[in-house]
Amino acid sequence: MNSKLLGKGYEPHDVERRWYDFWEKEKLFAADDESSAESYSIVIPPPNVTGVLHMGHALNNTLQDILCRYRRLRGDNVLWMPGTDHAGIATQNVVEKALAEEGKDRHQLGREKFIEAVWAWRERYGSAIINQLKRLGASCDWDRERFTMDEGLSRAVRKVFVELYNQGLIYRGNYIINWCHRCHTALADLEVEYEEHNGHLYYIRYPFTDNSGGIVVATTRPETMLGDTAVAINPADERYQDLTSDTVILPLMDRQIPIIKDAYVDMSFGTGGLKVTPAHDPNDFEIAERHHLASVKVIGDDGNMTSEAGKFAGMDRFECRDAVVKALEKEGVLEKIEHYAHSIGHCYRCKTIVEPNLSRQWFVNVKPLAEKAIMAVQKGETKIVPDIWTKTYYNWMNNIRDWVISRQIWWGHQIPAWTCKACDEVIVSMEAPTTCSKCGGEKLVQETDVLDTWFSSALWPFSTMGWPDDTQLLKTFYPTSVLVTGFDILFFWVARMMMMGIHFMGDVPFTDVYVHALVRDEDGQKMSKSKGNVIDPLTIIENYGTDAFRFTLAAFAAQGRDIKMSERRVEGYRHFVNKLWNAARFALMHLNQSYDKIDDDHLSLPDRWILSRLNRVINSTADALDTYRFNDAASELYNFVWHEFCDWYLEAVKPALYGKKGEGQKEAALGVLWHTLHDILVLLHPFMPFVTEEIWHKLPGTRGSIMKAAYPSDRADAADIVRDKDVESQMTLLIDMISGIRNIRGEMNISPSLALQVWVQSTDHATSETIHCHQDVVINLARLKSLHVSNTAERPKSSATAVVDGATIFVSLEGIIDFAKESERLEKEINKLSNELAKVSIKLENKAFLNKAPAHVVEDVKEKHARLLERKQKLRTNLDRIKEIET
Template identity: 45%
Template sequence: MKAVELSKAYDPKSFEDRIYQAWMEMGMFKPVAGQQTPFTVVMPPPNVTGILHMGHALNNSLQDILTRYYRMTGRPTLWVPGTDHAGIATQHVVERQLAKEGLRRQDLGRDRFLERTWQVKEKHHGIIKQQLQKIGCSCDWEHERFTMDEGLSQAVRECFVTLYERGLIYKGEYLVNYCPKCGTALADDEVEYQPVNAFLYDVRYPFSDGSGFITVATTRPETMFGDVAVAVNPEDERYTHLVGKLLDLPLTDRKIPIIADSFVDKVFGTGMVKITPAHDPNDWLCGKRHNLEKVNVLNPDGTLNENCPYKYRNINANEARSLVVEDLKAQGFLVKETAHDHDVGHCYRCSTVIEPYLSNQWFVSMKGMADKALQAWKDEKIVFYPKRWENTYSHWLENIHDWCISRQLWWGHRIPVWECQECHEVIAARQDPTECPKCHSIRLVQETDVLDTWFSSWLWPFSTLGWPQKTDDLATYFPTTTLVTAYDIIFFWVSRMIMASLELMGDVPFRDIYITGLVRDKQGRKMSKSLGNGIDPLEVVDQYGADAMKFTLCYMATQGQDILIDMDSFKLGSRFANKVWNAARFLLMNLEGVALVDVSSVQLSTMDNWIYHQLNEAARKVQVALESYKFSDGAQAVYDFFWNDFCDWYVESAKRGLYSEDAEVKQRQVALLLDLLAESMRLMHPFASFISEEIYQKLPNVEDRLINSTYPSYSADRVHGEDAMKVARLQEAVTSLRALRSDLGIAVDRKIRVVVKCDPSFFAASFFEEQKSLMAGFVGASSLEVDAQADTDKAFPVAGTGYEMFVFVREAIDVEKEVAKLSADIEKNRRSLEAVLAKLSNEKFISNAKPEAIEKEQGKKAEFEEKMEKGEKHLALLKTFL
């Protein structure tokens, strides 16, 4: 064989793009038919207007690990990629672009606006796809889908019409969550509640007969123009005699009654509540119970409308509030205003305060589907990892509301409903109708609203496979196997997918649901643009490589916990990749002139059996870890095997054979090292895909690509328990001797003399004798004897399991000199500590110093205390040699 050149320095930029392109050209990401059960995972589709953030990097890295692992185990494996049209977010992007040109979408009209939006979609989609490929996602791009492509649009129509025909979709006038900035209704779970600093206003409402007034408390006086009553609790003895009396509504010429309703809290505010059915959910229900009028005072843009006095019209609600309060004060209606902090709903997309808004909207009846989804969980047809998220899932389903699915947007799936302008027949159709089925008029007008983005996403696990058509993909790959997603969309997406799948497919969409933690900064804060603490995955790839990013994220992805990182965190993965590169380079440099022999013909030694045993154990640990979604455990198993077992122990022990003048000995060792390196790359591939493939292609003992090779599997034939125990005892001995050197401060260049005495029954005695030169090299020994009869009176004993070691410490160091030096160091640290303690006990310093100065002194205190503790322990040990 010839020596194989690997560049001296690990440089992922030199091969990552090249390898990915080769995988693509060779069709390596396509599922290969087989007899095993397929493994299928659908990518949570990122918004088409966004760019990847670290949450996407984590989510897709974990999916890639699963995909590569199951592909290598021989299962037909399909990872479906795609993007979401993101109705509100995408429309915002385009409208912001238009605003810079001095235009509104209405200036373009619906068709031209949608043309512009498709152009934005294409641009951003290309960026997202390039980013996913850059980080190494091995998804099958031939299966890529978009929530508004032709097939998925057909699926959305089929779903809508089917549910409409089953009586599960209806239209009605309801109070909905409305975002004035986005100009659309939102579902309940798209509202995020945030604390706000506000005021509670006590307002006088005069009796119409002039006999006095009552006082009403409200946080939103600008909505009083929609008041149709004032309610009191029927059990509130203060007010029962007032029920039925009329009040003059301040700042208007309207009169409203006092009514009794048990929903009123007697102890909140004045115990009297103004009823505004068109602008408050509780008032809406109260209004229905009492058959009250519904007066809407808002325009769709959040300004006050024609149902308000003229001076307040077309003013946004916040500004109107100030004007109303001024007028209430001026006319003697305002009793007082009190600071009152409370939670207020905000739009999950733009953070604008949500307005309860009365309008006609389309809804999905959810209760029946929710019951089926709950039963599927109880029957263990779906399993959450970690299990604690099952509580979130079940609680939401048990308290579910009907889903408002209509959005007042132009970008999205237009609701497939038409109304006949002649007979007013309502038509829900899978294909655009040309005439009314009832009166045959051709005057049909389609609903202008579009469907909520999540209405297409809840079909994702089966619409991406061809539903409603009966495709081969659907028959082969549905139900999918695993969903990997973040916990913040359990409501939006996970639960709804399960409901839609059970309703339309008669089965759950996936069995396993792995909920990732969030990626946060080192201070535990969620990464965001506003905080400026986000990390761009492409910057990580540029600086450290895709493997370093994926390995680091996986290594830190402890099940159920958030990941706290900064840019330096990715040095972990980079250091590991460098270790892998250097180990492979070392071996490949030593192939010159060595004949390649079949490793199966090699007789294995104890050390050889041990390393294959450790590889076997690592493969078992990875299998257990990935099948239980404990990604960190899997990465740890790979790291420990390659860095510790293979590099630090086995390669060191193999150097004697590798450098041997005996050709057969060298051939034997090279064969083993090449075989172990190849298997190590297979073991590592899901976690560090590019570097493992690059090295694998350089090995003379393998063929084909690593990506489609067979993953190492646990085998009883590779269990070598006794040999593993022998090496474990050797490692224990080496570790104990290294610890002693460290405790005594014996410099690296100082050699120690060691004698090992084994018990008569010690099973590894002959192995210790065989490996004594290896042990000596590991611990920096000038001499290491395995001799039960040696004179050890002047040596320091170190206990072991079945053996005892004796170290001739005084031959390595001048104990008296070291004791004197260490005593001086301890005294110096004691004086420094006393000075710091004096400073920290000085009240003047504590009261005047800046917090960072106090923190600095406390850091010094901890440092000196630690130095003294270590020094005194070290000194006590040294004194035993005096």
């Protein structure tokens, strides 16, 4: 007996550390660059180097790990490519903050020293999130870990930039972009978050040159009026048909500006007069283009007013707003102020209010790339799961606008463009040029801007595999099998990877995209630090163990639904881990060897039954995982292990295991027990890698890591485990009988220790045969003194009755029966049956149903009706008897 090998309760911490080290040491996560096995690959959504593991990461990586571990068990050559993202703005912010604490800023250091400081920071803290992923059990091929700023990936970035530039898909120009004054950089449209805000709408009168009348405009940002270069009205607006002047005076600046007519102006808004500020509003910018208006930039890149702002120059933009309002009031041109709710854009990194700003930036013309990315999904080259996201993907791709890729920060891939000081020629090239290709000049200055981080992440599926070199890794693993991600980065990342992958690799980056839900708190709120509702995955791991946590995430991961994280649920699954542990503990008390072959001759009904059920769960789990139904797989396994294996099988075979059924049955049961536990461990391993590995090593006959095991249905002996419906229905009969007797015991308050005498009456030969053959199972599990089976109405005088299909059960209660209680119990049962019977009867009385419903449905309902009726009548007979005795 080796029962001492397992402790009474499962203690995760030591086990987790031990096996993770073992897996790493044994290189069990390593992919083969070249292998005859089928390839399966996933690239990790690279977390930010500055990041700490949150629930989103935990879910995302747990799902990927389940897939990877599952595919390994299926014999695939699996590559899970790990790495991190340099997160330009976020990381720069973090390092700047650290510098600020030392009283320094980046400008004092200079660009080069600052970059060094960021690298140093990365050395020190950058592996935090990687270590946290390891605690989750993530089986990434860590030897291949990549970073978007690595030399290899940087080369890919330069290559892509140069090619897109040469193809005319990257250009530089002056356009309105979103500007964050705090991060001091341009932001892409996607990087702006809008939030509802209670502001004001200011009505300002721009008088005619003679200071009379004029046009009233409305604005939420009065300070921008300093940069107005026109007032626009709708050409169809009747209010302005009789204008005598075609100019107005811009108040405070005393500038004469034109009145222009443009159909863009919404006549129903405000007064129908629109102030035009081309440098600070995207729509105004477009109007200005159409009407060839000048642009006056009054808000500077630092958030202060520029010299163009006249006497307001140098003022902070918000202070200026108040000052302008006061000044307008003083001039008597402020008509009114209304309360006005509107949404304002904020920087997604630092939450500062962003300003549309005219600026010279680099852009990607994404339309041509997007078209191919749409086609690829339409043609099914990439499948988005669940399908619901496909529409969102199309919608966004169809309305896509050019992408600003330049950022005015230091940390990132510096744009590989140089300007010749002598002739202003722009040279874009992989390596720094020494002379100007046009004039031969030697004074070349590199563009100071860096690229958007997402520009490099867009290349992730192939840059991590060595592109632009033609590597073996790419040949084996590109396109990747699936991308697992949250919908929040569907556009930021997935769409852009699609575009770049197709353009540069000539093939989609992944064949499937599995989009999972967002993890929210128990009330459905998005977790955020500011709300203080963040649940730290590492705390959960500390308290409940990684396996319980992972299983919870899988069980919660129903498609198309957000996940509301509940600690209670994790606790529940911790109990499940412990249940498995104890089932194994019990099994290992009896198992001293492995069993290659199941002894068919001595199998009991429970043995055959559990093998049949095992066969079902093997197939349904595989099916669920193949279609990304993680929650289905998890609940199948949960129910099988707890409610079939533990509750029924283990209890049923105890007598055999304790040698009460002879050596033959004992050995047969041991064989089944070994097989079932063995397969349970393998099936559960993707979800609960640690506890399964721990038990695996205690199970006799296993060699090496469970990671090297074969999925049950792929094994040579898989044929031994077959589904047998006959066996299942026989076992169901026994289970129903036992439950019926237990119900009587419970309801009648009969002590569990009292062994009962039971008479079973059945006129159905097959039923009585089954009961007779397997009566030991019933006697054992229902705690009986005796069980008599007959086809006559032989029964004890004082008894309680239960009914199953094909048989009536009489539990002798000689001397202890409480007639009133038994009547009550029977009446309750009869009531239940009557209710069900009523529903069924309605159907059968409905001629339309009998005529139109499919024959098998009608047949089913008739059968059910007969069954219910039989049961009810039997109970009724016994109730009558009881009442007779009682009176």
